[in-house]
Amino acid sequence: MPPFDVPEGDPFGPHNLPYGVFSPAGSTERTVGVRLGDHVLDAGAAALALGSPYAALLARPTLNALLAAGRTAWSDVRRALTAWVTVPSHRDSITPLMYPLSSVTLHLPFDVADYVDFYASENHARNVGRIFRPDAADSLTPNWKHLPIGYHGRSGTVVVSGTDVVRPSGQRKAPTDPEPVFGPSVRLDIEAEVGFVVGTPSPMGTSVGLADFREHVFGLCLLNDWSARDIQAWEYVPLGPFLGKSFATSVSAWITPLDALDEARVAPPGRTHPLLPYLDDSADEPGGYDLRISVALNGHVISDPPFSTMYWTAAQQLAHMTVNGAALRTGDLYGSGTVSGADERQRGSLLELTWNGREPIELPDGKRTFLEDGDEVTLSAWAPGPDGVRVGLGEVSGRVVAG
Template sequence: MSWWHDLPADEAFGLENLPYGVADLPGGPRVVVRVADHALDIAGLAERAGMESGRVWDSPSLNAFLDQGPEAWAAARAWLQETLRGTERDDCVATHLHPLADLTLRLPIDVADYVDFYASEHHATNVGRIFRPDSEPLTPNWKHLPIGYHGRSGTIVVSGTDIARPSGQRKAPADPAPTFGPSRRLDIECELGFVVGGASMIGEPVPLDHAWDHIFGVVLLNDWSARDIQAWEYVPLGPFLGKSFATSISAWVVPMAALASARVALPGQDPVPLPYLRGDAAYGLEIACEVDWNGTVVSRPNYRDMYWSPAQMLAHLSVNGASIRSGDLFGSGTISGPEKESRGCFLELTWSGQEPVTLADGSPRTFLEDGDRIVLRASATGANGSRIALGECAGTIRP
């Protein structure tokens, strides 16, 4: 039965979405594309169709496909949609569809470099008020450039991976000296992660109007953060051990082509950025997110509220001549809006622990306890009024 021809209009992983991932198939890990609650082995499908170019999908990561560039990405998407909408290859499609319930999903990319930005004015303002109550909440450079830090690519894990509570040095303002031990203020950050494809040479910046040619797709990202470790270490060089212990991403990479209908203007940038950060490519995305804490949705941030565009982030990342590679990943920074219920981390949501959140079971929470489970979800409007979902980004805290 060719059930994919009769998907309901509200199917969030329908033919207008077709996100890519990597799954353990009977012949080994391979690139797949998601169709509702199934994964399509596209290497197998391409082989049956006699496509030599399909070899890039016979791989345990998306990196070889990312190397092909935007024309190949568009051609692959068009071929997949045409094949799935037509009837000529229904038998072949059916042969290469696997129920997701029978599969293990892997990290979809071999992460090359990882950078995380700080692109929400609401988040940066709230954090500034919490950490520097007697100073201006935004640092003088914040509205002139997308601020970011370099993370550890080796500790990026796929959704569903348990997160071990990190240990490190902690020192509250009233403590006479630092102590060492497990973080007591473990937090999350609801973000988007942008997957880079194609390489540039050292010394050759990626200009703003070419940035989207290198942004293949988007994942949900949780930048787990140990706030007590972070607060003691971050001056003068910024985040280090408070964030490098783990970053979770969703298993599915939604191609940017699926999000064309989600494009929106930025909220407004004042002062006007320098010329290398100005242009039509500097737009945002309307992607509604939600943060689920042990089964209770505690926040609903929306990516449309972000101050800096993904294209501006990539242009700034490379403007000094830093090269990019397929498999690079850059995070948006915490997605937060103007209302309390749209704050994308618990530091903000509980105002540094002063305003606990009550979960559905009646338990109060400020920061994460052992056994707590966080699930990030997100969706956007797609072509023809469809709904585009990003895969869940989930993690459970263990001691």
């Protein structure tokens, strides 16, 4: 099928146009690409061929120049790209610059500056509370309804989809062990998340308000924040996640611009506690996103977490992340935290799906409590788009290999 003849209803049609970075077959050169159906457009080469002023932003080996250019440039480039792939007069120039998706190598699309992960799903937080604090009067910690809880991760271990994940080693101590032991994690887990990519920076000593979310955040991607539960359980008191979370975070190769997701915006769940002014979004436009995520383990779907149930929105997370004056940098990435719905089939981690290993999952190749070497996890997702069409969010996958 010719690259422009995208089937009606294709989730990667002209209404979507997510950004990535790719190398054509036989080349090691990286360049910005835009996905259309099952093809990738060399966006930089297209801009040069058509004499576009955006060539300086697109003819690059990463998305960072485009990210740093700001919202006006993001909107202008998106309009130009839409015209390039839909206006018939551009076809002769554009067709030679379209590559079959199956023939290219996809790379990490941007240089990650800082990485922050949140804990924004009430369903997930309550499940974790019930697992580890079954006798507590409230499964949530006292601060949970007042601020988006988060932690700083390791940007250097953010990897693109398809990268193998080496099973981490570290200290662990079961409740019955007299002393800690060292070795490979035996409770390796996933966390189904959505990542938000910062474009426009902010000066240190200032904060970013809720209304400025779309001025700073370029788009989103799927994210799997791999977790070594046994290492984490021994180390995290009192300072929180460290080695149990920092060994790998996988992101999808495609960054979906926020402008492609206008039809997916929804109100977040009702708030049960009054919020301080910098987090109070009651008078703002809807800050949630209706994203439908699926989690597959070795090709078998085990969960379908709904992002629309997230208590804290991406705008609130950004506001909280900067309210102390912390600066934003181009390429900052922050994760939503594990996405879990109210139903058992909607839980976004094996910790919850197996109730900390007590209720194994039945798979065609055997039972699972936590991940075994050779297991491959794939997150995929879509969102409602214009006129009933879906917006594809791609996928993020990773295979566990022995350390």
